[in-house]
Amino acid sequence: MSTADQAPDDLDPTNGSVAKQYDVEPVNRRDRQEPLYAPKKKIYPKRTEGTFRRLKWIIMAITLTIYYVTPWIRWDRGEFAPDQAVLIDLMNRRFYFFMIEIWPQEFYYVAGMLVMAGIGLFLVTSSVGRAWCGYTCPQTVWVDLFIWVERLVEGDRNRRMKLDKTPYGPEKIAKRTLKHTIWILIAVSTGGAWIFYFADAPTLFVDLFTGDAATFAYGTVAFLTFTTYTLGGHMREQICTYMCPWPRIQGAMLDEHSLTVTYNDWRGEPRSRHQKKSAEEGKSVGDCVDCNACVAVCPMGIDIRDGQQLECITCALCIDACDTVMDRLGRDRGLISYTTLNDYNHNMELAQDAQGRIAPEKVHTKDGRITDTARRTNWRSIVRPRTMVYFAIWALIGLAMVWHVADRSRLDLNILHDRNPRFVTLSDGSIRNGYTIKILNMMPEPRTVRLSLEGLPGATMTMPGAADAPRQSLFLDAEPDRLRTQRIFVRAVPGSVEGAVADITFHVQDIFGSEEATYEANFVTGEE
Amino acid sequence: MSNKPEIDEVTGVETTGHEWDGIKELNNPLPRWWLWIFYATVVFAIGYAAYYPAIPLINDFTKGIGGYSSRAELHKELAAVEQSRAGLVQQIAETDVADIPANDQLMRFAVAGGEAAYKVNCSQCHGSGAQGGYGYPNLNDDAWIWGGDLDAIYATIAHGVRHEGDDATRFSMMPAFGVDQILGREEITGLAHYIRGMAGLEHDQAQAQGAAESFDINCSGCHGTDGTGMPALGAPNLTDAIWLYGSDQDQLVSQIHDPQHGVMPAWVGRLGEGTVKQLSVYVHSLGGGQ
Numbered sequence: 001m002s003t004a005d006q007a008p009d010d011l012d013p014t015n016g017s018v019a020k021q022y023d024v025e026p027v028n029r030r031d032r033q034e035p036l037y038a039p040k041k042k043i044y045p046k047r048t049e050g051t052f053r054r055l056k057w058i059i060m061a062i063t064l065t066i067y068y069v070t071p072w073i074r075w076d077r078g079e080f081a082p083d084q085a086v087l088i089d090l091m092n093r094r095f096y097f098f099m100i101e102i103w104p105q106e107f108y109y110v111a112g113m114l115v116m117a118g119i120g121l122f123l124v125t126s127s128v129g130r131a132w133c134g135y136t137c138p139q140t141v142w143v144d145l146f147i148w149v150e151r152l153v154e155g156d157r158n159r160r161m162k163l164d165k166t167p168y169g170p171e172k173i174a175k176r177t178l179k180h181t182i183w184i185l186i187a188v189s190t191g192g193a194w195i196f197y198f199a200d201a202p203t204l205f206v207d208l209f210t211g212d213a214a215t216f217a218y219g220t221v222a223f224l225t226f227t228t229y230t231l232g233g234h235m236r237e238q239i240c241t242y243m244c245p246w247p248r249i250q251g252a253m254l255d256e257h258s259l260t261v262t263y264n265d266w267r268g269e270p271r272s273r274h275q276k277k278s279a280e281e282g283k284s285v286g287d288c289v290d291c292n293a294c295v296a297v298c299p300m301g302i303d304i305r306d307g308q309q310l311e312c313i314t315c316a317l318c319i320d321a322c323d324t325v326m327d328r329l330g331r332d333r334g335l336i337s338y339t340t341l342n343d344y345n346h347n348m349e350l351a352q353d354a355q356g357r358i359a360p361e362k363v364h365t366k367d368g369r370i371t372d373t374a375r376r377t378n379w380r381s382i383v384r385p386r387t388m389v390y391f392a393i394w395a396l397i398g399l400a401m402v403w404h405v406a407d408r409s410r411l412d413l414n415i416l417h418d419r420n421p422r423f424v425t426l427s428d429g430s431i432r433n434g435y436t437i438k439i440l441n442m443m444p445e446p447r448t449v450r451l452s453l454e455g456l457p458g459a460t461m462t463m464p465g466a467a468d469a470p471r472q473s474l475f476l477d478a479e480p481d482r483l484r485t486q487r488i489f490v491r492a493v494p495g496s497v498e499g500a501v502a503d504i505t506f507h508v509q510d511i512f513g514s515e516e517a518t519y520e521a522n523f524v525t526g527e528e
Numbered sequence: 529m530s531n532k533p534e535i536d537e538v539t540g541v542e543t544t545g546h547e548w549d550g551i552k553e554l555n556n557p558l559p560r561w562w563l564w565i566f567y568a569t570v571v572f573a574i575g576y577a578a579y580y581p582a583i584p585l586i587n588d589f590t591k592g593i594g595g596y597s598s599r600a601e602l603h604k605e606l607a608a609v610e611q612s613r614a615g616l617v618q619q620i621a622e623t624d625v626a627d628i629p630a631n632d633q634l635m636r637f638a639v640a641g642g643e644a645a646y647k648v649n650c651s652q653c654h655g656s657g658a659q660g661g662y663g664y665p666n667l668n669d670d671a672w673i674w675g676g677d678l679d680a681i682y683a684t685i686a687h688g689v690r691h692e693g694d695d696a697t698r699f700s701m702m703p704a705f706g707v708d709q710i711l712g713r714e715e716i717t718g719l720a721h722y723i724r725g726m727a728g729l730e731h732d733q734a735q736a737q738g739a740a741e742s743f744d745i746n747c748s749g750c751h752g753t754d755g756t757g758m759p760a761l762g763a764p765n766l767t768d769a770i771w772l773y774g775s776d777q778d779q780l781v782s783q784i785h786d787p788q789h790g791v792m793p794a795w796v797g798r799l800g801e802g803t804v805k806q807l808s809v810y811v812h813s814l815g816g817g818q
Contacts, residue, residue, distance in 0.1 A: 038560060421659035424659070
């Protein structure tokens with residue numbers, strides 16, 4: 001790294017100014033005249049290190065791995081079904097997820113997952129604020145990745161700012177070309193990985209290069225390449241601030257017990273660039289040295305010291321940056337920290353003097369540490385009735401779905417009674433009704449089922465067009481993983497039915513297995 | 529409006545200086561790229577309106593430089609469908625109607641095509657579900673006045689019933705026993721009882737027995753001595769449960785006294801071989817085909 005990037009290293013509590021101040025201004029400063037249409041202010045997030053940065057690297061590695069690797073996992077389902085573990089087969093309207101196969105009419109599982117995702121969002125947000133935004137949102141993950149590439153090629157904040165200002169020369173052109181090439185490669189592989197979820201990945205991978213893939217596949221890759229490159233490389237924080245509804249929704253889910261990234265002004269204010277001098281002059285000084293490190297590292301380009309704000313995705317990088325500075329100054333960490341509004345208010349009460357001004361000496365010991373009466377980040381605030389209720393609902397839905405999936409039948413029967421004519425009188429006086437039988441064999445193996453009928457003694461069934469004699473039950477072959485539609489006629493012997501309508505039950509049973517399904521239907525006689 | 533921007537107390541955001549009934553507009557600037565996207569949509573809209581038919585005029589509309597027309601598009605698609613079907617229709621026309629079921633592809637096409645043709649040409653009399661009605665035979669059941677195998681159904685549809693313009697039409701004429709004074713009132717009443725007896729319906733046994741001889745003389749020539757009818761002559765089966773003009777005593781008397789004779793047009797000239805064969809296969813597939 002260049003010397004320019006090592007700004008915090010020259011922190012020296014002995015010189016007049018305690019810490020070098022970054023020349024940075026939050027993008028959303030409110031106290032100056034703005035035009036009606038504001039130009040985008042470029043943000044140069046500075047590199048930082050610490051607990052949350054490490055956590056973000058780990059989460060990035062996990063989420064990207066899941067995204068890129070999942071379509072390549074194989075899962076043997078026998079010869080009649082694809083062997084891709086996760087596959088959305090739109091052409092055949094099947095969704096495969098490891099041992100689970102979902103047919104379109106079972107889409108309620110997906111609805112259940114969405115309900116779980118919604119309640120999970122309530123749960124996470126009410127406990128740790130906008131953690132989704134800060135750590136796992138694809139926009140955040142990919143922007144993080146793109147910024148990492150940018151830093152690798154062009155250097156850290158100061159170098160990037162300098163490079164932006166220098167006129168185009170061989171070095172700048174080379175760096176820019178390299179950066180955008182890597183960005184586009186990432187974008188292409190992002191779009192490329194997406195389509196693998198919708199077709200057999202190894203086949204499609206080869207087809208993509210030989211030109212045999214569907215036009216739609218190329219179109220999707222192109223579109224996702226464009227969006228990834230634009231959103232990750234260029235739009236970045238604009239997506240979160242102006243386009244995404246999540247910040248608005250999530251803001252409404254926070255309460256006074258939610259952990260959010262907070263600047264603890266009760267110990268930081270009054271901030272001072274010249275702490276020693278101020279102290280000597282008898283002014284009270286807080287912990288904040290106004291070094292702007294928190295603003296310089298912020299990928300959203302905001303100043304967390306302005307309080308909680310819509311733009312903040314709570315990535316907690318400012319915590320890392322501030323902790324680094326506090327460590328170097330020999331002060332307690334946590335000037336910026338995950339804090340609940342409740343704890344913040346408690347500490348603020350401790351720190352205020354009679355006039356309601358912040359008096360830092362009230363929360364500091366003589367050697368500059370924070371008094372024990374002040375509350376610190378307490379992760380136990382996550383466990384409280386509200387989050388427990390969310391968790392209980394979330395878990396209940398999950399368990400119900402697991403139980404339902406485990407218990408569901410893979411053989412189903414649907415029957416449509418002919419509407420017109422509803423019945424036909426035959427020459428011997430017997431009554432015939434027509435039905436369209438739909439047998440759903442949801443197993444990836446061929447099956448033979450026996451179709452029988454209850455509620456009409458002596459009634460026989462025939463398949464139109466088949467030469468077979470009428471029978472009391474029919475044996476039908478069902479193709480693997482397919483719906484079989486079969487027209488049948490049911491013929492009731494004269495005098496066997498009383499009344500205008502008889503309630504009957506159709507029944508299918510796998511002749512080699514135990515699965516069965518029934519369907520309640522009507523037999524119309526036409527009698528008045 | 530003063531030169532110094534006013535700052536809203538609650539939000540700390542400056543106002544634009546615009547005020548309506550005490551409500552002040554805050555200046556939360558829109559990003560400029562958003563404005564550019566708005567301009568881009570305007571440009572797109574202009575291009576779109578120029579390329580496609582867009583603006584209604586008093587008697588007409590702007591045609592657009594692209595020459596697009598959804599009607600022309602439809603015609604093109606219909607022509608393509610027509611062309612893709614031509615081969616099969618031709619094949620059906622050249623195949624003997626009784627051989628169609630043996631060819632699975634032809635059969636499926638014929639049944640589907642026959643159903644469509646049925647809805648357009650036949651449903652007016654026979655009903656949309658081919659369920660028939662008073663005087664119009666039900667095509668789902670297994671009773672056939674003129675025969676229920678594929679060839680017979682084909683002949684009936686192709687040449688019609690009592691259709692004057694077709695020499696090969698199905699023709700039969702039951703005498704009007706009452707109107708033409710062949711039989712007296714009592715004889716006709718007795719015959720009706722006799723017929724109801726053959727069909728297993730409630731009847732006066734004494735009167736029925738008295739008409740047995742009359743049935744042999746007057747009716748069995750066409751309907752058969754056992755009353756089971758003769759499809760070659762279009763004489764319906766009188767012993768089954770299916771009655772075109774009803775099985776009540778009065779209805780039978782009326783039919784013997786002055787018979788109604790249904791008429792069906794000949795279709796082969798109007799629809800062509802292929803379609804008539806498709807219709808035959810469809811009607812045959814309804815469940816009663818022999």
